[in-house]
Amino acid sequence: MRKLSLVSLPLLFAAIDERMPLYLPVRSDGRVEFTRWMGGQDIAFTGNTDRSAKDFFFPQSEELMRLRREGKRVEVLDTRREAEDFVLFGVRPCDVKSFDILDSVFLAGPVDSYYATRREHGVVVSLACHLPSSTCFCSAFGIDAADPAGDVAAWLAGDTLYLRANTEKGERWLAAYDTLTEPSDENAIADLQQIRDKVSALPLAKLNTAVFGGDKLATFFDLPDWESLSVACLGCGTCTFVCPTCQCYDIVDFYTGHGIQRLRCWDSCMYSDFTKMAHGNPRTTQRERFRQRFMHKLVYYPAEHEGVFGCVGCGRCLRKCPQALHIAKVMRTLGKED
Amino acid sequence: MQNEMIANVSALLADGKVDRVLGWKRGELGWDVSPAVFHTPRELQQEFVYDRYCGANLSKYLVAECRKGGRLAIFLKPCDRPAFELLVKEHRISREMCHVLEVPCSGSYSYDPEAEEDRLDIRCAACEHADAHPLHKQVEDIEAMTPAERFAFWQGELSRCIRCNACRNACPACTCESCVFDNPASGVAQKAATNSFEENLFHIIRAFHVAGRCVDCGECSRVCPQHIPLHLLNRKLIKELRNAYGEDASLTAFCETDPEPSDVIGGGNRA
Ligand code: SF4
Ligand code: SF4
Ligand code: SF4
Ligand code: SF4
Ligand code: SF4
Numbered sequence: 001m002r003k004l005s006l007v008s009l010p011l012l013f014a015a016i017d018e019r020m021p022l023y024l025p026v027r028s029d030g031r032v033e034f035t036r037w038m039g040g041q042d043i044a045f046t047g048n049t050d051r052s053a054k055d056f057f058f059p060q061s062e063e064l065m066r067l068r069r070e071g072k073r074v075e076v077l078d079t080r081r082e083a084e085d086f087v088l089f090g091v092r093p094c095d096v097k098s099f100d101i102l103d104s105v106f107l108a109g110p111v112d113s114y115y116a117t118r119r120e121h122g123v124v125v126s127l128a129c130h131l132p133s134s135t136c137f138c139s140a141f142g143i144d145a146a147d148p149a150g151d152v153a154a155w156l157a158g159d160t161l162y163l164r165a166n167t168e169k170g171e172r173w174l175a176a177y178d179t180l181t182e183p184s185d186e187n188a189i190a191d192l193q194q195i196r197d198k199v200s201a202l203p204l205a206k207l208n209t210a211v212f213g214g215d216k217l218a219t220f221f222d223l224p225d226w227e228s229l230s231v232a233c234l235g236c237g238t239c240t241f242v243c244p245t246c247q248c249y250d251i252v253d254f255y256t257g258h259g260i261q262r263l264r265c266w267d268s269c270m271y272s273d274f275t276k277m278a279h280g281n282p283r284t285t286q287r288e289r290f291r292q293r294f295m296h297k298l299v300y301y302p303a304e305h306e307g308v309f310g311c312v313g314c315g316r317c318l319r320k321c322p323q324a325l326h327i328a329k330v331m332r333t334l335g336k337e338d
Numbered sequence: 339m340q341n342e343m344i345a346n347v348s349a350l351l352a353d354g355k356v357d358r359v360l361g362w363k364r365g366e367l368g369w370d371v372s373p374a375v376f377h378t379p380r381e382l383q384q385e386f387v388y389d390r391y392c393g394a395n396l397s398k399y400l401v402a403e404c405r406k407g408g409r410l411a412i413f414l415k416p417c418d419r420p421a422f423e424l425l426v427k428e429h430r431i432s433r434e435m436c437h438v439l440e441v442p443c444s445g446s447y448s449y450d451p452e453a454e455e456d457r458l459d460i461r462c463a464a465c466e467h468a469d470a471h472p473l474h475k476q477v478e479d480i481e482a483m484t485p486a487e488r489f490a491f492w493q494g495e496l497s498r499c500i501r502c503n504a505c506r507n508a509c510p511a512c513t514c515e516s517c518v519f520d521n522p523a524s525g526v527a528q529k530a531a532t533n534s535f536e537e538n539l540f541h542i543i544r545a546f547h548v549a550g551r552c553v554d555c556g557e558c559s560r561v562c563p564q565h566i567p568l569h570l571l572n573r574k575l576i577k578e579l580r581n582a583y584g585e586d587a588s589l590t591a592f593c594e595t596d597p598e599p600s601d602v603i604g605g606g607n608r609a
Contacts, residue, residue, distance in 0.1 A: 031565070032452070047452040050564075051500075060500065061530045134367065135451045203367055232373040232399070236504035238563045252522075252530045265530030273520055273529075319451060322504045322561030323394060324370035332366060 001164045002174060003184035009161060012180050013037050013089075019176065020085040020123075023056070025049045034088065045156055046131040048092050048314060052244035054102060056088060057118045060241070061265040064114070064251065068259040080114070083121040087173075090127045093148035094138040094312040098244035099124065100149075101312070104305055105247045114264075123173045126150030130157070130195055135315030137204035137328065139196075143312060146195035155189045162189050204315075204328050211335040214303030220295065225333050230290035232323040237268030239317040239326070240293065245310050248274070269293050294330045339441075340388045346439060347411045348379035356437050360399055360412040362392040369449035369456075373399060388413070393446030393459050395557050397421035398510045400431040410436050415443040417465065420553035421510035428551075430513050446560070460567055461556025477573045496541055498564040501529075505541075505558035505568050511548040545571040550579055 004012060016022045017037045025044040026035035032044040034053055066077040099119075106115035126148035129136070138145055147153065151170030155162040162184060165171035174181075199205060212220075240246040250267040253260045267274055269292040272281055283289045301310030311327055318326040347359045363374035364387040371391040376382050395418040403410055414422055422438065425431045445465070447456040464476050480488060503519070506512045518524050519540065526543075545552075554576055558568040582602045 030450070030453070133451050134454075228374065231375050232394075234504060234507035234561070236502045236507045236561070238500075238502040238504050241500050241502050242563065250529055252527075254530075263530040267529070271520075272516075273522065276522075315451075318367075318370060320563040322508060322563070324365055324372045326370065328366050329370075329372075 001162060001184045001186050001188065002178070002181035003160050003162045003188065004181045006156075006159045006161060008180065010039060012177060014039065015177055015180060016087055016089070020087055022087045022089060024089040037089075043090070045090065045127065046129075047133050048095070048136075048316075050316075050320075051242060052098065052314065052316065053088055053091050053095050054098065054244050054246075056086070056122060057099070057115055058102060058106070058247065058249075058266075061263055062114065064262045064264050066256075066259055066261050070258075080117075083117045085121045085123070087123045087125060089125045090154070091124055091148075091150060092129055092314070093126060093143050093145045094136070094141075094314040095244050096124060096126045096148050096150045097138075097141075097143050097312045098314070101245040101301070101305075101308075101310060102247055104308075123152070123169065124150040125152045125154055125163075125170075128153065128155045128192075128195060129199070130155075132195075132199050132202060133315065134203055135318045136199065136202055137207050137313035137315060139199045139202075139205050139313070140207040140209055141309050141311060141313045144196070145199045146192040157189050157191075204313075207313075207328055207331050208335045209298075209309060209331070212298040212302070212309070212331070213307055214299060216299050217295075217303070220299065220334055221291070223334060226287050226291045229325065229330055229333055230287045233270070233286050233290045233325055234322060235270050235272065235286050235289065236322065237270040238320050238322065240268035240270055241266060242316040242320045244314055244316070245297070245312060269296070290325075294327060297327060298331070340386070343388055343413065343439070343441065344379075344382045344386050347376075348382055350411050350437060351377075351379055351382075355409065356411040357408040358403075358410055359386075360396045360403065360410055361386050362388060362394065362396075362413075367449075369447075375399075375403065388441065390445065390447040390456065391449070393448065393560050395421055395508075395510065395555050397425055397431075398508065398513070400425060400436060401513055404431045404435050408435070411439060412436055413439050413441050415441055415446075417443070417461070417555050421555050421557075424551060424553050425510060425513070428513070448560070459556065460559050460565075461554075461569060476567070476570055477577055480570060480574070495566050498566060499541070500564060501540070502563060504561040504563065505566075506544060508557040508561040509548065510553060510555060510557070511551040512544070541568060541571060545575055548572065549575045552576060 013022060022037040023034045024037055025032050027042040027044045032047060032049045033051055034049055034056070035041065063079050066079055068075045068077060103119070106112040128148055129145040132145060149166060151165070151167045152174055153164050153166055163174055163181065165174045240248070246268070248267045248269060249264050252263050252265060254263065270289050274281055274289070283292060297310040302308055318328060350356045351359065357377070359376040359382065361374060361376055362371050363385045365371055369391045371387055373394045373396055374385065376386060396412055397414065397418055398421065400410065400412065419440065426433045445462040446459045448459060450457050480491065483491060506517065519527055521527055552572040552575065554569065554573065556569045558572070559566070562568060
């Protein structure tokens with residue numbers, strides 16, 4: 001474990017950014033987004049970012065390849081560029097966990113090389129949540145906000161930042177800044193329990209996950225509650241775009257006049273043209289599309305991943321849905337005992 | 339207020355005058371209110387809410403609800419009413435099926451959990467029903483910019499767009515059965531934007547698609563997860579249309595004797 005005084009933090013950030021681009025949560029115009037470090041910014045050490053960090057590994061829109069036609073020849077152009085190393089600093093415990101969920105999809109064979117390259121080049125420095133928001137419910141999904149994963153974990157306590165490498169990659173990365181940090185005792189962070197107490201006192205911390213799981217398809221699929229839960233859904237897909245664990249994408253070809261530009265972009269099960277097949281979208285009503293989103297998080301994903309849920313309790317769908325329909329409402333309604 | 343509303347619609351339900359009620363339903367945290375359909379006085383008693391977080395305009399839900407048949411009671415705030423009238427005029431909903439209850443509003447708010455404070459919705463800061471702010475003040479501020487400043491302003495705002503389409507889906511003037519931007523065969527579907535200019539274009543095209551029909555309800559700005567003040571584009575068009583055609587002449591009241599735009603505002607290339 002290493003530590004440094006907060007007054008030296010700009011020095012550390014400058015040193016990091018000199019070696020590789022450093023992105024961290026920056027507050028600007030009332031929003032918090034991962035932004036390239038440049039000094040003098042209002043860095044958000046509490047709360048979470050408006051958009052999740054998944055963009056860094058799975059961007060909203062990316063070019064996959066180009067096809068060029070000349071006469072009768074079609075040439076395939078590999079437009080991938082060598083990815084550069086980068087650092088994500090201050091990823092919250094819920095969002096760090098979301099990377100595991102994305103990994104379980106994109107890194108399971110056949111490996112998605114676009115995603116894998118970015119993961120290899122990214123160093124994730126997480127930050128324990130000493131001041132969680134009222135919309136957080138990570139603990140309901142078994143995430144410890146006091147002891148986050150990531151290549152390196154960080155804690156803010158008083159006027160000190162503590163850093164602990166969790167992985168080999170993190171160890172190598174952290175060692176590069178040994179001149180700026182000092183060694184610290186493993187038990188230096190005074191009160192992990194204080195963080196845990198705060199988190200478990202949050203209004204949604206007691207959401208009951210026990211009633212959900214991979215074997216609950218028949219329990220929930222046909223419940224009449226889906227109608228009242230989804231009646232106000234606009235089908236806008238905001239919830240899926242801001243969700244750190246949503247992983248669906250579409251592949252789109254653009255005709256450029258003398259070839260094809262092939263792009264991949266986020267898709268959403270909330271959309272009418274999602275998984276369109278010859279006969280159309282198998283989910284013909286918004287009720288079915290809405291059900292898909294929450295069943296995927298609470299039933300289908302755990303069914304394929306040893307009971308792990310597809311939600312990390314970040315609360316973004318709660319904050320961002322224009323009509324305030326969110327997973328906590330769904331869980332309370334479906335899980336109610338009457 | 340809220341109790342009075344519950345009593346009124348409960349009586350309508352009990353008398354069989356309506357069989358369901360479009361209103362707002364309380365959430366888990368106080369501020370996470372959702373639009374909802376209520377079927378019984380009991381549901382209303384337990385879940386109905388009317389407070390500062392009831393910003394959602396319920397009118398557009400009538401498009402789906404009217405198709406289900408029966409009779410509905412619906413609550414409309416002053417800025418929701420024009421949307422209702424537009425939908426009736428465009429034959430998207432049936433006035434006969436709806437029992438409208440008008441409710442006063444003193445501004446709608448959303449809660450910012452990070453700052454732990456309520457934020458007045460941007461449309462309310464320039465509400466026609468409030469006297470402090472003239473309707474077009476926000477538009478005039480933008481008009482006063484130089485073209486370069488204006489371009490930079492909109493680039494900055496629209497660059498945050500994540501193309502979730504919440505603005506379009508909430509808009510009571512956007513009721514096409516299938517939107518051109520959702521049709522992959524249209525060539526403009528833009529699920530994947532090749533560049534950010536396409537995002538900008540989407541908003542400009544949408545503003546023109548609803549020109550003359552936009553009822554200035556401000557839902558587009560309210561629902562935007564990225565806090566883009568979209569209705570300013572629409573307000574600019576409303577302002578120009580009012581200048582050209584007068585207060586109440588919307589583009590949906592079309593007749594053959596309508597003047598050409600160039601007759602009204604001059605310019606143009608007429609033979
Ligand atoms: S649940 Fe909310 S955010 Fe998601 S599609 Fe429906 S209205 Fe949009
Ligand atoms: S479902 Fe909602 S709370 Fe869960 S991870 Fe996604 S955005 Fe966060
Ligand atoms: S199916 Fe829906 S909920 Fe599941 S990952 Fe895809 S977009 Fe998200
Ligand atoms: S609601 Fe906002 S983010 Fe979504 S498409 Fe409209 S402008 Fe873009
Ligand atoms: S464009 Fe915006 S302000 Fe105009 S009717 Fe649609 S949602 Fe309302």
